[in-house]
Amino acid sequence: MARPWDDFRLVKAIADHGGLTAAATRLGINHSTAFRRLTAIEAALGTRLFERARTGYAATQAGTAMVAAARAMEETASQFAREVAGRASEPTGQLRVTAPSGLVTDLLMPIFAAFRAHRPGIHLDVVVSDDALNLSRRDADVAVRASNDPSPNLFGRRLATLGWALYGRADRAEADPRRADWVTLSEAVGDGRFLRFVAEHGDPERITLRLNTVTGLCEAVEAGIGIGLLPCLSADARPALRRIGSAEPPFADSLWMLTHPDLRHSVRVRAFMDFVGDAVVALRPMLEGRPLPERRARELVLSRP
Known part of the structure; x- marks a missing residue:
């Protein structure tokens, strides 16, 4: 029996996210709706698509086959959309x-x-x-x-090239990086190169704030939490910040x-x-x-x- 495309999308979302809650959020439906739909799909197919465990949902052999079909269908639809978009004759839309x-x-x-x-x-x-x-x-x-x-x-x-350099507050005297507090990106960003820079030029024990994203980094230094490596694009445009030294090529x-x-x-x-x-x-x-x-x-x- 042919299944509607939405069934394939749901099964693929559950496999991609490892559970119902995240899959439901991704598809814009609630958890109970996702649970009912999955139960109905499995009943119609006469087989289980996922093994339920405390660590999440693991696809069975049938589930893996349905996910593979969903990915093939998604790629075909995406390729069609790209081809249509590429044939437009006017720069509109x-x-x-x-x-x-x-x-x-x-x-x-x-x-x-x-x-x-x-x-x-x-x-x-x-x-x-x-x-x-x-x-x-x-x-x-x-x-x-x-x-x-x-x-x-x-x-x-x-x-x-996006340059990075060390910055501090403009209204503060030149600081010795070895004795200054630091703001830096976390180990998960840039394969840990930002933390290695602090270890080489400062004191890792004086890292007062870590962020997992560049967003907020300039604001943290501007607020006086510590000195830190910042993108020149953002930091040079802020009068409250001053550059300490030249741009750092390893961070470009x-x-x-x-x-x-x-x-x-x-x-x-x-x-x-x-x-x-x-x-x-x-x-x-x-x-x-x-x-x-x-x-x-x-x-x-x-x-x-």
Whole structure:
């Protein structure tokens, strides 16, 4: 008996998330609805799809087969959507873009505004996320990512290097990093390189705050909690912060703009990547922590015809 697509989506979500609660949240339904639907699917198929355990839901052989079918169906639907999007003849319609929160607020939003004035027929759906969304499933059409190792399966353009440097409060005297309190990213970020930097240049016992995301890092140093490595893009724009030393090359990440190869010839994807990419490239000195060649560079870029 043929099963509706929603049944496959539910089973795949349970397998991906290891349980009903997270799967229900992902699909926008409540736990009891997900439980009833799974029970009905198993009854209709005459077999169990998952073994229930205290650690979560583990797919049975039948469940694994249904998940594999769901993934194949999802890829086929995504490929169809990419092909349709790539055949559009006019740069109009919705474009989903994903980028980390810091880049959206400190760099991209003015450029998005300029792009919208340039291409009013394209409507942006911006997904602010520090996670790498799956472009093959069209979780996004274009991704702006800080990465030194982007997926070789994606088509893209390297835009700039994102510089990092050590900063402290501007109203405080020059501090000896060995005797200063520190704010840093946690071990889970950047393979622990931020904590290693503190161990080399400061005192790990004086780490007063750790964060698992760049969001909030500048605010923590600005609040006086401690000195810390910050992205130059964000920190140099804050008068309350001052740089201690030069930019640190080991912490520089490449900034990429990426899309799925099937979308590289889409007129709206191409229009967005060309415009936004050129605007970001013009701001390379600021992104790398170097002074802009002229103070009005940002305004000149964003006011382009």
